[in-house]
Amino acid sequence: MNELLIKITFALIVVVVLMTLCAYSVLAERKVSSWIQGRVGPNRTTLPLIGSIPVIGPMLTRLGIFQPAADGLKFLFKEDVIPGHVNKFYYVLAPIISLVPALTTVTVVPFGHFIDTATGDAIPLVLADINVGILFLFAVSSLGVYSIVLAGWAANSKYPFLGGIRASAQMISYELAMGLSVLPVFMWVNKPGMEGTLSLYDVVLAQEGLWFAMWMPVSALIFLVSIFAETNRLPFDMAEAETELVGGFHTEYSSFKFGLFFVGEYAHMVIGGAVMTLLFLGGWHPLPFLPWEITGIWGAVVSVLTFLGKSLFFMFLFIWVRWTLPRFRYDQVMRLGWQFMLPLSIANLIAYAIIIYFLDT
Amino acid sequence: MAIVLKRKPLNFLEKLYLPQIVAGLSTTFKRMLAPKETMEYPEERPPIPKGYRGVPTLVKDPEGREKCVSCQLCEFVCPPKAIRIIPGEIQDEEHANVEKAPKEFDIDMLRCIYCGMCEEVCPEEAIWLQNQYSMSGYSREEMVNNKEKLYELGGTLPDQHFKWKKKKEAEEAGNAH
Numbered sequence: 090m091n092e093l094l095i096k097i098t099f100a101l102i103v104v105v106v107l108m109t110l111c112a113y114s115v116l117a118e119r120k121v122s123s124w125i126q127g128r129v130g131p132n133r134t135t136l137p138l139i140g141s142i143p144v145i146g147p148m149l150t151r152l153g154i155f156q157p158a159a160d161g162l163k164f165l166f167k168e169d170v171i172p173g174h175v176n177k178f179y180y181v182l183a184p185i186i187s188l189v190p191a192l193t194t195v196t197v198v199p200f201g202h203f204i205d206t207a208t209g210d211a212i213p214l215v216l217a218d219i220n221v222g223i224l225f226l227f228a229v230s231s232l233g234v235y236s237i238v239l240a241g242w243a244a245n246s247k248y249p250f251l252g253g254i255r256a257s258a259q260m261i262s263y264e265l266a267m268g269l270s271v272l273p274v275f276m277w278v279n280k281p282g283m284e285g286t287l288s289l290y291d292v293v294l295a296q297e298g299l300w301f302a303m304w305m306p307v308s309a310l311i312f313l314v315s316i317f318a319e320t321n322r323l324p325f326d327m328a329e330a331e332t333e334l335v336g337g338f339h340t341e342y343s344s345f346k347f348g349l350f351f352v353g354e355y356a357h358m359v360i361g362g363a364v365m366t367l368l369f370l371g372g373w374h375p376l377p378f379l380p381w382e383i384t385g386i387w388g389a390v391v392s393v394l395t396f397l398g399k400s401l402f403f404m405f406l407f408i409w410v411r412w413t414l415p416r417f418r419y420d421q422v423m424r425l426g427w428q429f430m431l432p433l434s435i436a437n438l439i440a441y442a443i444i445i446y447f448l449d450t
Numbered sequence: 451m452a453i454v455l456k457r458k459p460l461n462f463l464e465k466l467y468l469p470q471i472v473a474g475l476s477t478t479f480k481r482m483l484a485p486k487e488t489m490e491y492p493e494e495r496p497p498i499p500k501g502y503r504g505v506p507t508l509v510k511d512p513e514g515r516e517k518c519v520s521c522q523l524c525e526f527v528c529p530p531k532a533i534r535i536i537p538g539e540i541q542d543e544e545h546a547n548v549e550k551a552p553k554e555f556d557i558d559m560l561r562c563i564y565c566g567m568c569e570e571v572c573p574e575e576a577i578w579l580q581n582q583y584s585m586s587g588y589s590r591e592e593m594v595n596n597k598e599k600l601y602e603l604g605g606t607l608p609d610q611h612f613k614w615k616k617k618k619e620a621e622e623a624g625n626a627h
């Protein structure tokens with residue numbers, strides 16, 4: 090009973106943190122894009138009480154700290170239009186499917202490490218430390234494509250339809266390369282003679298020395314590019330392509346349903362960054378070759394902060410790339426996916442299979 | 451003759467596309483730290499160049515008298531017919547019957563096209579397009595500048611004509627104009 094209560098509070102905290110991260114990554118997106126374009130970005134929204142604290146209030150206002158609240162409320166108060174020509178059931182289902190997998194995947198993402206000072210036992214800070222972690226993550230997060238496909242079909246109009254088709258083709262093709270690119274990591278983690286594991290926690294433990302990004306840069310690169318494609322971020326934002334397809338799959342959506350898609354996309358990005366950190370950038374290890382020493386509560390706090398910092402760097406990278414690169418053409422995306430990424434990831438897999446064979450024997 | 455530019459074949463690094471991405475990223479990162487172009491409008495205002503044609507206003511001379519003599523030339527010249535003048539007598543005793551002054555002077559800013567004809571035609575240099583550039587209001591009535599508003603916007607121009615003073619001096623010297 091007590092354990093259940095702890096789990097529930099834990100889960101609530103994680104969801105709240107994730108949602109806050111999403112909200113603030115929307116802010117970061119707006120701020121970074123405006124900085125890159127030589128603008129100032131949202132700097133007017135303020136709250137009555139906090140905004141009037143002398144120095145801090147105006148500073149927070151200028152940074153746009155209160156903007157996400159206004160953005161979110163705006164979605165709530167807008168008229169929720171369901172066009173007459175849509176298939177209502179799937180139309181309503183699609184935004185839900187977009188957010189649920191993103192929130193579900195977070196259950197297997199370990200975000201810290203607690204070492205008991207007295208016993209020396211290490212406890213991963215994770216909602217569910219299941220042994221098939223990465224498989225579960227891939228399985229659930231690829232459900233996200235259904236939201237886009239459903240939205241595209243249910244909207245029953247041509248732009249969402251095109252967006253849906255492009256997105257499904259893109260996400261399915263890049264999933265192959267993504268899956269193959271992480272195999273070398275798990276080959277190394279599952280040393281011969283050990284119990285097999287696919288848990289993300291064990292991946293991080295295996296990176297106390299070298300981080301995987303250091304000796305598997307090709308894997309890391311393929312994975313990173315695939316994450317861009319999977320989260321539909323520029324340069325792979327085929328599904329939205331607002332210059333060609335109005336808004337892509339969510340053209341017919343308004344108000345809160347659109348907000349759900351929006352939050353879903355950012356939640357996918359947060360998770361993508363987190364997984365990238367876990368698999369290739371040493372998780373919560375602050376530096377390579379720095380074994381984890383700090384124990385107790387403070388150690389846990391530091392580990393969570395390190396992990397958050399690295400994931401936020403990837404959020405920044407997503408945004409940064411978005412405002413730097415132009416969009417690929419659809420055939421270029423497909424060519425890159427099938428003719429370069431897939432062969433490269435297979436070659437990479439074979440190469441590391443041979444290397445790891447020699448290292449292990 | 452058409453100019454044919456030979457496109458060089460890409461070398462391996464260029465085909466890889468990654469160095470280009472890194473170069474692009476570094477460019478945008480530099481832009482991010484660069485000073486911002488935005489002018490934060492209500493707090494910061496753009497410098498107004500000399501001779502700028504803003505909202506037409508009425509001005510007084512340095513002694514505080516109305517310069518406009520209500521000749522209605524501006525009313526006639528105004529292309530969109532934005533100006534409405536009702537002429538009247540000068541109210542204060544001392545200058546009564548010397549010249550006229552506008553009783554009412556309305557400029558409809560919804561009609562005005564900021565052409566500056568009124569300024570050009572005015573024989574008294576009484577109407578000026580100054581540097582006020584933002585006119586806004588919630589109703590059509592609000593957008594009509596009446597006499598008080600025009601003088602309030604216009605203020606005083608430091609010219610040295612002193613027409614009224616000279617006329618008075620001439621009159622006192624027995625020289626009825």
Ligand code: SF4
Pocket residue numbers: 506524527528529530531532533557561562563564565566567568569579
């Ligand atoms: S600026 Fe032109 S349009 Fe405006 S009041 Fe003067 S003459 Fe009329």
Ligand code: SF4
Pocket residue numbers: 517518519520521522523524525535571572573574575576577
């Ligand atoms: S503003 Fe000038 S042109 Fe217009 S009525 Fe007055 S004196 Fe005449």
